[in-house]
Every structure is written in structure tokens, then in C-alpha cells.
Amino acid sequence: MIIASVAAFAFSKMQFRGRTVLYRVLLICLAVPVASVVTPLFATINTIGLRGTYIGVILPLVAFNVVVMLLLMRNHFDGIPHELVEAATLDGSSMFGIFWRIFLPLSGAALATIAVLSFVYSWNEYLLPNLLISDPGMYPVTQAISLLQFERMSQEQIGQLYAGLILMTIPSVIVYLFSQRYLQAGITAGAVKS
Template sequence: MQTSTRQGGVTAPTARGGRIRGHRVLFHITAVLVTLIFLAPIFWVVMASFRPAAVSLQPPLPPWPSDGVGVTFDNYSRLGDYGASVLHYTANSAFVAVGTALLTIVVSLLAGYGFSRYRFPFRSVVFVLILATIMIPFQSILTPLFLLLAKMGLQNTLTGLVFIYATLQLPFSVFMMKNAFDSVPKEIEEAARIDGMKGVRMLARVMMPLVTPGIVTVGLFAFLNAWNEFLAALVLLTDQSKFTLPVLMTAVRYGRYGSVDWGAVQAGVTIMMIPCLILFLILQRSYIRGLTAGAVK
């Protein structure tokens, strides 16, 4: 029979249970505070996008000033009237981000499977060289990339921007997919080979469903990086009709006499956040599983 000893009139299990409950309460309070700290800037930006530009920098806390301030869509109207309309630039960003994600997934899937399952000369050296490219600053190779795209006839095109973004994303993506394939037991492939599976069929019908979290992680990283990237789009795109949303934000930032149109900027940032938040909330479970793929066998 299990008994409990009394310590100061309180049994030891009861004291331990109280400490555990206290730790849980402290943990939840801390989690709520951290969540509010991270959500506060997002709340500020969204609320400011529906206020006049003159007061958009003021804290969006009730009661709002009474000098004509309320819910207004003027910021979105000014943003939509710029250039070829905000929907056009959103479509440009969507094309670049989706194209980058698809190209990155296809190439990293094949490369990760090859590095994980096949043996060839200098395999480890090639893999290390691919990872070493992560240490090269993107700004240092921007000029060679510009000249290379010009030689290929892809300068000032969204397709060329897709190739650039996918190339920059591949080292991390190949590393992620190799880890994902390494976490799959080889016995599964051996059983599939007995059933007649091999080559591309093996990869498509057996391995891909098992590494879906890794694919989601790679695609999500590629999409978010391409959606928010600014420098390459600013340098490589010279035609205003081909601007992406980050470049558009700098173009609409300045109002009359060099003043900053903060209302239009907040509206643009809100529009840019929506696809990223929706995509992450939908895929967050697979994303977390993909990040831990290969960590434990």
C-alpha cells in the first residue's frame, strides 16, 4: 500500500500537485503575455489601415479622436489607384511566390531523395558544397545574377525572378528533404521493391506521402521568402507593371513634398500579411512536423 508522508500538515503528493498547478498557471500567463506582445504590432497595423493617414500613427485604442476619425477605406482606395492597381501587383507576387515554391519543391525533392538513398562519388563533398552556399551573402552575387539573367533574356521578367528565388532557397530545401528521407525506414522501400515498385513510381507513390511534412515545410519557406523579398525584385525589375508588393510599398510610401503616406503603407502591409497568415495557419501542423523530420529515429 502506497502512503504519503506529512510535511507541515500537508501531504507530499498534495504539495507536489500544488506546485505543478502553480507552474502551469505561470506558464499559461507567460504564454498569454508573449502572445499579446507578438500580436500587438499586427493589431496596430490592421487598425491603422482603416484610419485616415493623418492619424494612422496614433495608438489604435478607443476612444479614437473625434476629428473625423473612424473606419475608412481611403487608404485602400489610394493604394488601389496607384499604377496598374494593387490586384495586379498582388497577382505578380502570387505568381513569383507560387512559382518559386513549386520549382523549389520539385528540385529539392529529387535532390534530397538522391542524396539520401543513392551512393555516388563525392556525394558528401557535393552536399557540403551545396550547404556552404548558404554562407554567401546574397548582396555579393546580385550583380553576377543580373548579368546572367540579361544574357539569358530573363532580366526584368517575373520568370527570371522565380529562378533567382528558387536558387537561393535550394540549399536549405535540399538539406530539409534529405533529412526527411533519412527518417523513412529503408525497409519500406525494400517491401515496395518486392511489389515491383522502382524509380519514379517508388518516389511518387511510396516515398512522397511519407515525407509530406517536409514538402510542406520546404514549400512554405519558399513561398514566404519569395512573397516578402524586396532587394532582388527592386534591382532586377525595372518595368513598373511587373513590380511585386514589397517594391510597390516603397513606391507608394512617399506622398506630397516627400511626406510618408503611412495610411497607404499600413493598408499595403495588411494586404501582404493576409496570404501568409492564412497559409501558415492551414499548414502549421505539417510545418512543425517537417521541421522535426530526421531529428529523432
């Protein structure tokens, strides 16, 4: 959320050389599926010694998710009038001060949206943990459930599987319930023209 919101503010409200080209390159990254970069990603994570660590999974998840979050936040920041930046600049505020004191307080719904999306994307990720973690004690829930044998399961094992699947969905539901007010505000923002 931090990376996406700061980068979105820079792309939306700051002028710098190569801004449009860099933003388009990041958008092109959306067209690259994770599965197509598995081999170089595995080699890189293995080379820098992060294979089998949580950081080795977190960094690629952040890299793959931040582009979508950047797109959402930039669209939100583009909707905030540029006159606010000009007025704050005239009052002597720095660009970070403008971001921190003006844009972040106006972005509660957008931040809640990207928080929920990034949580759900990361929580449901199966490929990267399966690729980068080999210790069963470190498996995330999505990978741990796959350890159950699906062939010749007894009724008790099927019950355990369903219990695990239900437990796996509870954090996503909790995150959604706590952010539901902000998500609804983000959906209805701009729906009524004043």
C-alpha cells in the first residue's frame, strides 16, 4: 500500500522526465503472467539466498501486486483536483507534506480497496509459495491444504479438508467486514453529481 500510494501520487501530481514512458512500462507488466517468469524468478530468489524464507515469497508478491494497486491509486489521485496541490504549494508545503496531509486523508476508500485486494491476492496465492518454500512447517494455508491426500479419503478426512477450507476463508471475510464501510464509500464516490 505504501509503495503504490507514493508512486501513484508521483505519477499523478508530479512532473518528471520519463513519467509517461515509465508508467506505460509498468502497465505493460500487467500483461505478463506470473507463470511466465517462474524460472528466472526462482533462479533470482535462489541466487540471493532467499529461497525457503518468507521474505523470498513476500518480495515477489509485492512486485506482482503493486502494479495493479498503482493503477487504482493513480486513477483515484487523478480525480482529486490539481488546485489542491497548487494551493498547498503556495502555502509552503512540500510535495511529501501535500501527499501526507491532503491526499492520504482523502484516500480512505481507495486505500481500503487496495488493502483488501492485496490481502486477497496474497492470501490466495499458491504458485509462488509452492515454488519458493520447501519446508512443510512454513507452508501457508493454501499450500498446506494441498498436502491432504485426495485419493481414497475417509469421511473423517473429507471433514478435515472442508474444515480447513472454511478456516482458510475466515481471514478474507474478516478483512472484508472490517473494510466494508470504506469499500462501499469508494464504490459510491462520484456516483452522484452535485
